[in-house]
Each structure stands twice: as structure tokens, then as C-alpha cells.
Amino acid sequence: MTNIIDEQKIFNTLDKHQQPDRILVQEILSKASELGGLSAEDVATLIAIDSEELLLEVFHTAKKVKEAIYGNRLVIFAPLYASNTCTNNCLYCAFRTDNKELKRRTLSQTEIAEETKLLIDQGQKRIVLLTGEAHDHDNFQYILDSIATIYATKSGAGKICRVNTNIAPYTVENFRRLKAANIGTYQLFQETYHRDTYQKMHAAGKKADYDWHITAMDRAMTAGIDDVGIGALFGLANWHFEILALLQHIAHLNQEFGIGPHTISVPRLEPASGSNIASSPPYLVSDQDFCKIIAILRLAVPYTGIILSTRESVALRRQCFELGVSQISAGSRTSPGGYSESKDKFNASQFSVGDCRNLDEVVKDIVSLGFMPSFCTACYRLGRTGESFMELAKTGKIKNMCTPNAIVTFKEYLLHYASPDTRDAGEKLIAKELAASSEQQKQLTLKLIAQLEEGTQEAYI
Numbered sequence: 001m002t003n004i005i006d007e008q009k010i011f012n013t014l015d016k017h018q019q020p021d022r023i024l025v026q027e028i029l030s031k032a033s034e035l036g037g038l039s040a041e042d043v044a045t046l047i048a049i050d051s052e053e054l055l056l057e058v059f060h061t062a063k064k065v066k067e068a069i070y071g072n073r074l075v076i077f078a079p080l081y082a083s084n085t086c087t088n089n090c091l092y093c094a095f096r097t098d099n100k101e102l103k104r105r106t107l108s109q110t111e112i113a114e115e116t117k118l119l120i121d122q123g124q125k126r127i128v129l130l131t132g133e134a135h136d137h138d139n140f141q142y143i144l145d146s147i148a149t150i151y152a153t154k155s156g157a158g159k160i161c162r163v164n165t166n167i168a169p170y171t172v173e174n175f176r177r178l179k180a181a182n183i184g185t186y187q188l189f190q191e192t193y194h195r196d197t198y199q200k201m202h203a204a205g206k207k208a209d210y211d212w213h214i215t216a217m218d219r220a221m222t223a224g225i226d227d228v229g230i231g232a233l234f235g236l237a238n239w240h241f242e243i244l245a246l247l248q249h250i251a252h253l254n255q256e257f258g259i260g261p262h263t264i265s266v267p268r269l270e271p272a273s274g275s276n277i278a279s280s281p282p283y284l285v286s287d288q289d290f291c292k293i294i295a296i297l298r299l300a301v302p303y304t305g306i307i308l309s310t311r312e313s314v315a316l317r318r319q320c321f322e323l324g325v326s327q328i329s330a331g332s333r334t335s336p337g338g339y340s341e342s343k344d345k346f347n348a349s350q351f352s353v354g355d356c357r358n359l360d361e362v363v364k365d366i367v368s369l370g371f372m373p374s375f376c377t378a379c380y381r382l383g384r385t386g387e388s389f390m391e392l393a394k395t396g397k398i399k400n401m402c403t404p405n406a407i408v409t410f411k412e413y414l415l416h417y418a419s420p421d422t423r424d425a426g427e428k429l430i431a432k433e434l435a436a437s438s439e440q441q442k443q444l445t446l447k448l449i450a451q452l453e454e455g456t457q458e459a460y461i
Contacts, residue, residue, distance in 0.1 A: 001211060002210075002211045002214060002215055004214055004215070004248065004249060004252045005193050005195070005214070005245050005248050005249065006248065007194070007195065007241075007245075009248075010040075010241055010244045010245060010248070011241070013040050013041060013044045013244060014044050014047070014048075014240055014241070014244065016041075016044070017041060017044035017045045017047070017048050018048050019048065020045045020046075020048050020049055020054075022051075022054060024045060025045065025046070025049060025054050025057070025058075026057070028042045028045055028046060029057060029058065029061045029299075032061055032065060032299040032300075032302070033061060033064065033065065035065060035068060035069065035302050035303075036302075037299075037300055037301055037302055038299055038300045040244055040247055040248075042300075043243060043244060043247060043296055043299075043300050044240075044244065046058060046292075046296050046299070047240050047243065047292075047296065049292075055288075055292065058292070058295050058296070058299070059291065059295050059322070059323055061295075061299060062294070062295035062296075062298040062299055062323050062324040063322050063323060063324065065298055065299060065302050065324065066298055066302075066323075066324040066325075066326065068302075069302055069303060070326050070402060071372070071402060071403050071406075072370060072371050072372050073326070073371065073372040073373075073374040073402060073403065073406040074321065074325070074326065074327070074328055074366055074371045074372070074373055074374065075126070075305070075326060075327040075328070075374045075375075075376065075406075076124070076126070076327075076328060076329075076330050076359070076362075076363070076373055076374065076375055077124070077125075077126035077127065077128060077164070077327065077328075077329055077330075078119050078122075078124045078126070078127060078128070078329055078330065078331055078332055078359070079127070079128045079129075079130055079166075079329060079332050079333075079334065080112070080115055080116065080119065080127045080128065080129055080130065080150070080339075081130050081131070081333070081334060081335055081336045081338065081350070082106070082107050082112055082129060082130070082131050082142075082143075082146050082336060083105070083106035083107065083131040083132055083142075083336055084102065084104060084105060084106075084131075084132050084335065084336055084350065085104050085105075085106050085131075085132045085134060086132030086133050086134065086205070087132075087133060087134050087204075087205045087206065088132075088133050088202065088204065088205030088206065088207040088208070089202070089203040089204035089205055089208075090191070090201060090202050090203075090205075090207060091200075091201050091202075091203060091275060091277045092191075092201060092233065092236065092269060092272065092275050092277045092278045093272060093275065093278070093350060093351075094272035094273040094274055094275060094278075094349060094350050094351060095132045095350055096274070096275070097204065097205065098203075098274075099273060099274035099275070100274070101273050101274045102273055102274060105335075105336040105337060106142075106336065107146075107336050107337060109145055109146065109149045111336075111337060111340070112146050112149045112150065113149050113150075113152075113153045114340055115337065115338075115339045115340055116149070116150045116153040116160060117153055117155045118339040118340060119160070119339060120153065120154070120155040120156075120158040120159060120160060121155050121156075121158070121417075122331060122358070122359045122360075122417060123158070123359060123360075123363075123375065123413045123416065123417030123418070124160065124331075124359065124375070125158075125160060125161045125162065125375040125376075125377055125409065126160070126161070126162045126163075126164065126184070126375070126377060127150055127160050127162070127163050127164070128163075128164045128165065128166050128187065128329075129143070129146060129147060129150065129163055129164070129165045129166070129167065130165075130166045130167065130350075131143065131146075131167055131168075133167070133168040133205065133206065133207055134168070140170065140174055140177075143165070143167055143178075144177065144178070144181050147163050147165070147181045147182070147183060148181065150163050151163060151182065156416070157416070158416070161377040162184040162377040163182070163183055163184060164183065164184040164185040164186070164187060164229070165178070165183050165185075165186055165187065166187040166188065166189075166229075167188075168206070168207075169188055169212065169213055169215075169216030169219070169220075170216075170219070171219065172219045172222050172223045173223075175219055175220045175222075175223035175224075175225055176223040176224065178220075178223075178225065179223055179224050179225050183225070184227060184377070185227045185228060185229050185262055185263060186217075186220050186225050186227070186228050186229070187228070187229035187230075187231070187263070187265065188213075188216050188217065188220075188228075188229075188230065189230065189231035189232060189233060189265060189267070190213060190214055190230065190231070190232060190245075190249070191232065191233045191236060192232060192233065192236040192237045192242065193214075193232060193237070193241070193242055193245030193246070193248075193249070194236075194237040194238075194241055194242075194245070195210055197236055197237045197282075198210050201236055201277070214249070217230065217249075217253060217261070218253075218256065221253065221256075221257045226257075226259065227262045228253075228261050228262060229261055229262055229263035229264070229265060229305075229307070230246065230249060230250075230261045230263075230264055230265070231246075231263075231264055231265030231266065231267060231307075232245070232246060232266075232267075233267050233268070233269060234266060234267065234268045234269065234283075234285045234290070234293065235268055235269030235281030235282065235283055235284065235285050236269065236281070236282060236283065237282070237283055238283050239283065239285055239289060239293055243293065243296060243297065243300075246264065246297070247300060247301070250301060250304075260301065260304065261304060262304065262305060263304060263305040263306070263307050263327065264297055264301065264304055264305070264306055264307070265306075265307040265309070266290070266293055266294055266297070266306065266307070266308065267309055267311055268285055268290060268311060268312065269281040269285075270311045270351045270352050270353075270354070271351065271352045272349075272350065272351045272352070273349070278351065287316055287319075290312075290316070290320075291316075291319060291320060291323055294306060294308070294320055294323045294324055294325060295323045295324055297324070298323065298324025299324075305326045305327050306324055306325050306326055306327070307325070307326075307327045307328070307329075308320050308321075308325045308327070308328050308329075309328075309329050309332070310329050310330070310331075310332040310353045310354060310355040310356075311351060311352075311353065311354055312354045312355065313354040313355060314354070314355050314357065314365075316354070317354075317355055318365070318369060321366070321369060321371060328362075330355075330357075330359045330362040330363070331357070331358045331359035331362065332353060332355075333349075333353075334349040334350045334351060334353060335349040335350070359417075360417070360418060360419050360422050363413070363418065363422055363426070364419070364421060364422040364425060367422070367425045367426055367429050368425065370429075372403075372406045372407065372410060372429065372433060373406075373410050373413065373426075374402070374405070374406035374409055374410065375409035375410065375412070375413055376402065376405040376406055376408075376409045403433070403437070403441065403445075404441060404444055404445040404448060407430055407433055407434070407445050407449075408445065408448045408449055408452060410426060410430065411426075411430060411449050411452055412452055413426075414426045414427065414430075415452065415453070434446070
């Protein structure tokens with residue numbers, strides 16, 4: 001049995017920090033502002049806050065920390081579901097093998113290319129490939145073939161430059177093959193770190209093995225994949241526990257491999273076909289608590305990207321942008337073939353979507369809030385991943401690269417994909433950003449934009 005998560009230590013830490021005082025909270029927030037992260041004891045103190053005034057201070061500090069490291073940019077991506085066939089029986093998921101209501105579908109490589117083309121034509125540059133979990137040889141080869149198909153698909157001057165994966169955990173040997181396929185980030189969520197809850201929620205299939213699942217990142221990183229993303233499905237167990245467990249998982253990866261995860265995802269249980277649990281979470285997470293989760297994670301692990309999906313409503317997503325989120329999905333469909341069909345059919349989807357807007361609508365909204373949409377994939381393509389990325393982030397240098405690249409990739413979106421209203425709003429935001437830049441950064445960015453306007457594809461640093 002793996003000992004990555006020490007449950008008793010988590011419960012003891014939470015018990016000791018149930019009534020935080022204002023002075024202690026403000027000391028912790030001052031520490032967080034120095035961008036060095038927080039201890040489990042610090043985090044437990046912030047979790048226990050019930051004062052609205054103190055909570056607003058937490059939110060304000062989280063926003064400052066995010067802006068200090070990543071600026072005002074929001075990286076955009078889209079999921080591509082290739083298959084909803086699954087051998088697991090996760091009680092909260094529509095893809096579970098016992099769900100007879102679900103319309104099963106596995107896309108052909110031709111259909112994957114069609115879905116990819118539609119995403120390219122929207123302006124997307126990043127895709128997360130998802131499938132139901134199956135563990136035979138043919139399924140793994142299907143994933144490798146799908147990655148190759150996505151990368152090979154072109155539409156006009158556009159293409160997908162980064163394929164992340166959110167797929168089953170594999171052996172070290174297969175993770176090496178996955179790395180050789182040029183994936184970006186390997187994502188896998190533990191769903192819940194609470195062992196008893198995990199075992200109750202995963203009734204059958206390979207995923208029922210808690211230890212196999214939680215050690216997946218160890219195998220991936222042993223295989224050379226240095227860009228990994230973790231997460232918890234909030235609502236299965238007490239979110240106080242899940243946050244401290246996430247920190248223990250991060251500490252384990254740092255100890256074993258010298259780096260932690262590149263991203264943390266914060267999905268919340270949403271209704272799913274054939275699942276009573278998804279419609280009535282065992283541990284309901286309120287909107288305010290969800291905001292609290294994001295803000296605390298930003299303060300605790302300041303250099304890690306925080307990913308927000310379209311599970312959440314438009315209004316809540318807008319609120320969360322202010323709390324430390326750095327990556328968002330947009331225009332998402334959660335069923336195989338969802339982009340090709342006129343409507344994302346719920347009886348083939350993994351879960352219901354709260355933000356159903358198309359990419360252009362999301363981009364326009366982001367701009368109206370003062371955030372810079374980014375379609376950048378430069379770090380991955382130039383090898384700035386893992387330890388090299390963290391070194392740049394921790395010294396504050398990554399923003400000097402991210403800001404110009406964000407502006408240039410946004411400019412490319414405006415030139416080729418944006419609606420007239422979005423283009424007009426976007427050009428004004430770019431002008432504002434350039435005016436606020438240093439002269440050196442401004443000239444570099446203008447040089448890259450000029451290359452774009454002259455027909456050069458994918459200008460970046």
C-alpha cells in the first residue's frame with residue numbers, strides 16, 4: 001500500500017486550525033505575497049476562515065500572486081473526446097460501464113480529424129485528448145494514433161500545436177511511448193484522495209485500484225514526462241481534506257523528482273447521465289467554497305497553473321478568473337463527435353456543461369474583463385517544461401516570455417478567427433497592453449506581430 005497520502009496527519013492538521021484569528025491570517029497572507037508558497041498548517045488556517053472580510057483579503061491576495069507570476073493572461077484550450085467506452089464503473093461518471101442510458105461511441109481517425117479541423121477553424125491551438133479508460137493493447141495504440149492524427153490535421157494556416165492527454169494511467173513502458181508521441185501535459189485526477197471514499201466510488205475496473213492510480217504520476221515522470229497535471233473531483237469527499245491531500249501529493253512529487261505538477265485542475269461534481277451521486281454530491285461544495293479552493297491553491301502553490309473547466313456557469317467562471325485561474329477551457333463539448341454535431345447530446349456526454357458559449361463569445365468576454373486570451377504553446381515547443389519552466393517561473397522571468405507570446409497569439413486569433421466585435425475589442429486591449437509594456441518588450445512584441453502580418457506562421461519567443 002502506498003503511503004503518499006497520510007490521512008491521519010491531514011485530519012490532525014485540520015483539527016488544530018479551526019479558529020484562525022485575524023493577525024495569524026494576515027501573517028499568512030503576507031507570507032503568500034512573497035510567492036514562496038504555504039505550509040499545510042498555513043493552508044489549514046485559511047480553510048477555516050469564516051469571516052467574509054478575511055475571505056475577501058484571501059481573494060485579493062490570490063489575485064495579486066497570480067498577476068505577479070503570470071500577469072493578466074488566460075491560456076485557452078478545448079477538450080476532444082475520442083471515445084466514451086470504458087471498463088471502469090465510477091459511480092459519478094456517465095461513462096461508467098453499468099450506465100445503459102449512455103450512447104457509446106468511439107471515433108474513427110477520420111472523425112477525429114474532422115473534430116480537430118473544426119477546433120482549428122475556431123482558432124484553437126491546444127487540445128486535451130480524452131477517452132474512457134480501457135487497458136488493452138489496441139486501446140493504447142488507438143490513443144497514439146489519435147495523437148498523431150490531431151497533429152497531422154491542418155486547416156488553412158492553422159493547426160493544433162499542443163496535444164495534452166487526460167487518459168488512463170499506464171506502465172512506465174507505455175508512458176515512454178506516450179512521451180515519444182510528443183504529448184504536452186499528461187493529466188490524471190485522483191478524483192478523491194480519501195481512500196475509503198475512493199473505494200466506494202470506484203466499483204469495478206482497473207481504476208478501482210487506488211494505489212495503481214495515485215502512483216501514475218511516478219511512473220509517468222520516471223518515463224521522462226516532466227509536464228504533468230493533477231486534480232481532485234470536488235464533492236466526493238470533504239474539500240478541506242482534498243486540498244491538504246493535493247499538497248501532500250505535490251510534496252511527494254517534489255521529493256521524488258525535484259518538480260511538482262505543472263497544473264492543478266479543480267473540477268466540481270456536475271450532473272451526469274445515469275449517476276445519482278453526480279446530481280447529489282456527498283459533500284456539496286458551494287460557489288463561495290469553490291472560490292475559496294481556487295484562491296487557497298493559488299497561494300499555496302503559486303507557480304502551478306490552475307485549470308477551470310466549462311463545468312461551471314458563466315457568472316462563476318468570471319468570478320474565478322479574478323482568484324488565480326490561469327488556464328480555461330472554452331467552447332467545450334464532452335461527448336465523442338460533439339463538435340461535428342449541431343448539439344452536444346447529453347446521452348453521450350461525460351457530464352453537463354455550465355458554460356455553453358462558443359470560443360469567440362468566451363474570448364470577447366475575457367477581453368471585456370481586462371484579461372489577455374493566450375493561445376501560446378511556445379514553452380512546450382521550445383522545451384521549456386518541467387524543471388526549466390519552474391526555474392523561469394520562480395525567478396519571475398516567465399512573464400517576460402508569456403506576455404509577448406500571449407499578445408502575439410491573440411493577435412493571430414484576431415486576424416484569422418475573431419468576429420468583428422471581438423476583433424475591435426481585442427485590438428484595443430493589445431494597444432493597452434503594449435502601452436503598459438517596457439520599451440524593450442514592446443518592440444519585441446511589435447516585431448513578432450509584424451512577422452504575423454507579413455504571413456509568417458507562429459511567431460513566438
